[in-house]
Amino acid sequence: MSDFITIKKRTHYCGDVNGAHIGEEVVLMGWTHRRRDHGGVVFVDLRDREGIVQVVFNPEISASCHEEAQRIRSEYVLAVKGLVRRRPAGMENPDLKTGEIEVLAHDLEILNEAKTPPFVLDGTAEISENVRLKYRYLDLRRPELQKNLILRSRVAAATRDYLQRAGFIEVETPFLTKSTPEGARDYLVPSRVNQGQFYALPQSPQIFKQLLMISGFDRYFQIVKCFRDEDLRADRQPEFTQIDVEMSFITEEDIIRIMEGMIAHIFKTCLGRELPLPFPRISYREAMDRFGKDNPDLRFGLEIRELTDILQGSGFKLFAEIAAGGGVISAIRVADGKGLSRKDLDDFKDYVAQYGAGGLAWARVVPDGWTSPIYKFLTPGEVGAINERMEAREGDVLLFVADSPNVVRDALGNLRSHLAKKLGLIAPGAMAFTWVTDFPLFEYSETEKRFVSTHHPFTSPVLEELPLIETDPGKVHARAYDLVLNGSEIGGGSIRIHRKDVQTQIFKALGMGDEEVSSKFGFLLDALEYGTPPHGGIAFGLDRLVMLMAGAESIRDVIAFPKTQKATCVLTDAPSPVSVEQLMELSLKIVT
RNA sequence: GGGGUCGUAGUUAAGUCGGUUAUAACGCCGGCCUGUCACGCCGGAGGCCGUGGGUUCGAGUCCCAUCGACCCCGCCA
Secondary structure, three states: OOOHHHHOOOOOOHHHOOHHHOOOEEEEEEEEEEEEEOOOOEEEEEEEOOEEEEEEEOOOOOHHHHHHHOOOOOOOEEEEEEEEEEOOOOOOOOOOOOOOEEEEEEEEEEEEOOOOOOOOOOOOOOOOHHHHHHOHHHHOOOHHHHHHHHHHHHHHHHHHHHHHHOOOEEOOOOOOEOOOOOOOOOOEEEOOOOOOOEEEOOOOOHHHHHHHHHOOOOEEEEEEEEEOOOOOEOOEOOEEEEEEEEEEOOOHHHHHHHHHHHHHHHHHHHHOOOOOOOOOEEEHHHHHHHHOOOOOOOOOOOOEEEOHHHHOOOOOHHHHHHHHOOOEEEEEEEOOHHHOOHHHHHHHHHHHHOOOOOOOEEEEEEOOEEEOOOHHHOOHHHHHHHHHHHOOOOOOEEEEEEEOHHHHHHHHHHHHHHHHHHHOOOOOOOOOEEEEEOOEOEEEEOOOOEEEEOOOOOEOEOHHHOOHHHHOHHHOEEOEEEEEEOOEEEEEEEEEOOOHHHHHHHHHHOOOOHHHHHHHHHHHHHHHOOOOOOEEEEEEEHHHHHHHHHOOOOHHHHOOOOOOOOOOEOOOOEOOOOOHHHHHHOOOOOOO
16 A cells, blocks of 8 residues: 555554554554455454454445455565554454454555465464474464563563672673583584684583682673583473572572572562462482482372381282392372272383383272282281371272382382373462472492582582592582472572582592593682682573473473474574585594 | 384364275365454365385285484483
């Protein structure tokens, strides 16, 4: 139509027009969400990031606009000038934020046409991930994803706001940095200037933030990308974002208090939700015993109880043998488990099998004992003792796993969550936070045949336990803490080692030789000698936090351009081969 | 590295025991329609059944391989 767009500016977002604008002339720009052509009158739902408003093209208002409006198709980009008016009585649409009004168009410019999109953007159909990712720019037009990314932006803003007020200084650290042993596989970047040598993308800015403490910044934070070349999961991407925090002259209590405040501030600002503080705390040991995991989901019960002492001398040979071989027998109780079918119980057996459990025994508690394949092997005393420990009542179902301690924890820990979902035990919208504390400093790695850090090698041990490092490293505790939300680890941190002698001792305990230590971490050990303050910190997974806040099923739904499970980008087709010239410049050769 | 689910029209799905022309809904195209809002009505187009091989008189369907998406184990200080 006219080129009014070049003279007129947009006056409002589509979703922002409301009853207060009745009688005003507005200029709107946006995408055609849907068109309803009644022959005489044409309705267009115009959409932008703030929402949808109905635009009416009536030939009695503008015959030329009405004619032009016939051309409009889905996702055409429009500029519309028109009069905001109250909808005729009975024509209001309560499903729309703008449903009280409509815009009577008297000028229209089609700013751009659009091919028919490969999927409808109204969110009514479940589109396959493949198609969504290939047309990510269209998927991102969907209000649901826009909402997630807007929430993400607000979370980041609330974080900065809180931390700036609390005296934290945002400092950027390098992405092109040094590959270090321990931890995840590094993403490597070849150096052209230094042929045959490589940078690594940071798995976290860990060492840099400690150096900033040595530099005296006292309180540092950064919202920063981290990179780990490991396999993906529904809540794991190879590049992800951390809220990274470090403080000097503090203790665990200071960090926990300030960070609880930050999380509460984020929830208040972004979701309007008050979180009760302080968050509960649970020791690593207790979390493992009661929930089988160091990231326990506290939204439901189904706690694990160990029965080894009752069953070690049992007439049920399998149990007795497992107990004699250092294994354990544990169970969880499903209250009122009548709804669980025989098939369900079989499915649970398959479910725990993936965690290495050889079997799953079950028992239904009935008035005169149990209905159970193992009932005949047990004495009434054993059954009674188990019922008592499990607090079992008639109608309950008990689920037993007997195996090595690790397998039993894994199997029952995961079965808990599986059951809770299946039985609908999780209250919608529940947010169960807990700190997990008193981690072991080391864990023994069967694959590497040595002790590895539970958190990372810079975590301070509990100093009184330091002597145990030589004799019984598995017994030493770390000054570390994780924050868990709904069974997801959303943050973790520790008080760091600020003494060179302690740091050296830890590297040694991890099996690193002097030469390796000095080539990989020499700069850190040097720095520790120049007046390092006691310090500690924490890092939160921003993606996971937003995912949980948004109620998203996948981390991909809170990342604008995520990778597929094979770590590729379907949209850009990355990664991809490079030219021989590029390789030569880097003195690289593809050998496979 | 391993286990599983899936792949049929643009999209989402159905497709029986291997058998004639592969269905439906939405979307798309054309027509009609002045109050719809997942508008309605009439008509129409649209398919390398992921790909390659095999079995068979005959394969969307059975077998093998392969590619891709997703979920999980391992891995992720």
